[in-house]
Amino acid sequence: MNILKYTSLFLLVSILLSSCEGEMLPKPKAFLRLKYPTAQYAKVQSDCPYTFDKNELALIDPKKNCWINLEYPALNGTVHLSYIPVNGNLDKLLEDVQKLTYEHAVKADAIDPTVYENKEQNVYGMVYEVEGNAASQAQFYVTDNEKHFLTGSLYFDAIPNYDSIFPAVIYIKKDIRKLIESLEWAN
Template identity: 55%
Template sequence: MKHSLIAYLILTLFFFGCKEEVLPKPKAMLRLDYPKATYKEVNEDCDYAFEINELSTVKENKDCSLVLDYPMMKGSIFLTYKKVDGNIRELLIDAQKLTYEHVVKADGIAPKEYINTDAKVYGMFYEVSGNAASQSQFYVTDSTDHFVTGSLYFYAKPNFDSILPAAAYLQNDIRRIMETLRWKN
């Protein structure tokens, strides 16, 4: 009886122990696809106009500062308008200082100059990589009357790998803003 009990236990272990080999799942990356951008002109009661992605909603603040909200991506582009009144140097220093405050958390900041002499729009686009609070900063000016700064922020703790697809998509929208911006006066 003792031998039959042992044989029964071995047979039971053998029967239940023979399962498929467990393999780890392969690594996968989250794929975020966003719709192709379509643009429309924003023509608020401000001294400047430009095109925005139809996915965004515009919220106007005081002094022609705007927030372009992208609820689908949980992010916003903040635009600030200032009149140039002999203070172009200070405005440029402030815009550059704001960008380089992110250097503490950023892995890198890549500046790209923008010049459109026909529209009198001159500026700089900064692509910020790493876990910085803002993934993009920019400014544009006509050097005599108008100055606009912009910043891209997400409603989440910065994790560059996670927000990279959305940041790249919105950086294209920022470039479109810079390319289509025109001064009204």
């Protein structure tokens, strides 16, 4: 009886070993690959005291007082633009933008400010790139220091899981840079 057990065990092990072909390797980690269309920009003209280039993928949702939402339905994100005339209140406007931006510091891993200056177009500002699971992934403002002040913020209509929204964040941040670089104030 023992011989039968050992023979059966030997046959079973032989079959299992002979059925494996080649070396077994672990599967590599997979990364989500999202491909967005190449951005095509067009000038936004309106009755507002500013113009800029926007990605044709973004839809304009105008609000009152020259406030605009640039909606990205395919990316589930929105850039909220708020225009405020400067009437001796520039310091207060700058303080409000910084306060709003740094309210995200609780959830953010980092907030990276970058100064923007275009003397030819009289456009000066700051872009705050927010990293981590914060509600907003970018905040910015631009001004001419005399009459005009435009602030913007990027929000996604999703739980802010930075790893998941990162490709869309990168895509829209490029559009924000283009918006700022192309911004012109009306006379």
